[in-house]
Amino acid sequence: MNTAAESASERQGPPLLRLRGIGKRFGAVQALRDIDLDVWPGEVLALLGDNGAGKSTLVKIIAGAQAPTSGSMQFHDQTLRQFDPRTARDLGIETLYQDLAVAENLDVSANIFLGRERKKRLLGILPFLARREMRKESVLALQKLAIQLPLRQPVGELSGGQRQAVAIARAAYWQAKLVIMDEPTAAIGVGEHAAILHLIQTLAASGVAVILITHTMPDVWQVASRITVLTRGEKALDGRPDDLDEDLVVKAMLVGKGVAA
Template sequence: MTSNQTGTHGAVLQDTAPEGDGRPIVQLRNAGKAYGNIRALHGVDLAVRPSQVTCVLGDNGAGKSTLIKIISGLHQHTEGEFLVDGEPVRFSTPREALDKGIATVYQDLAGVPLMPVWRNFFLGSEITKGPWPIRRLDIEQMKKTADEELRNMGIVLDDMEQPIGTLSGGQRQCVAIARAVHFGARVLILDEPTAALGVKQSGVVLKYVAAARDRGLGVIFITHNPHHAYMVGDHFSVLRLGTMELSAERSDISLEELTNHMAGGAELAALKHELAQVSGVDVEELPEEKDLTAL
């Protein structure tokens, strides 16, 4: 990566290096979040280690968004503990999370479609040159740095001046990942990065998720697709109605078992039993409980 530089917000931009001891960078212990009388999250345990992809799966309303908001500093937890490098924290703003090396790439990417790729890469953290108070943007340095960082991640663009809106969805996701790596992220949260993509573009994004892991980052991959999660995941956590239903290492669970937890195999089996009581429904054509993992 590029050597240390200073952005306009004053943060030192350092190379990302693997942390060798394997201790969690981010850890939640029995964490939860309540909005008044509504418990959106309860009793969640999660550990994010360097050079690992932690996949968090769940259906709509499972609590994935609330979990992201707590870790990224948008909301504060109301139960349990939130630790970074073993120290309890309570972020007030996303900037505080960024200062600890926790970066979030949201599904909408928060870019400016008509701006060039290099401008989006440095958006809000532009490099400047010249004496104060007449400092100006160092455009050539930003173009060069953005191009180098994208190439380090395996992304080759012919023209850094092209509007980022002309890139495919997968390419824009990859630019956002490379940007987070460059600005010193140690934990990268990816919010449903493949949700709106086709098969080929999803494969492109998954390749760069693995590349971020190989560069020593701890990755939190939020998704509702167990097949995508299993391709790159090292640890799997399944949320259901705000609680952690499953927490397992890759070696301890198969894709079928993961899909079964995600799809709610027990609930589908109960539904089949209820449908058997309804006239006109041929439950013999429905899959058996052991086959529900295919759903």
């Protein structure tokens, strides 16, 4: 059993994230219907489903990018109303989309502090970036996750896996409590693939909850502590990897509710 699964099996107390009856309608299209979902600290939840299953819509709701049509959402026992991406980030919800939202012309340190730059004042008047302080903090952030990167190299010159590592380090540095990852191992090399999975396990071991969206089934059984399958906007299956197999999960993705374990 993987480390994430072990930590999840020992979870205590209320969930970090609690969704109840979440629905989302776009005109005549019901994208999500009555979704209940709990996520605990230190858990890696694999959110699976075919294209159009509702994964992206659900993630955007959790990240504050879209408002649900119905249902309620709690984070740390706080009911969320008038929720937006800035509020999500302030609460500790970080979302790493496939494009990663990195500034390719800036170096690693500048990306870790992107939008949260530290500043000082020259002679107490003129503001300027505290670059040396940010680089020092960036080194510590990377070391904490055992990430080795050329600190002053523009992120646009890094590989796909290295960019993922920068985004993960940024989330960890700003003390994210929940990190949502959308296909983090897509289009990266084999060696980097293993490194990203290790980083996911490291986040979970530190108590960070991770929602992992992926189509790579071996990754699910390597790092996930729980699997939730969405089909046509409904929750079709939920369980621990040890209690499920790939055939059952794929069948749930295709058929939907009513799949027996």
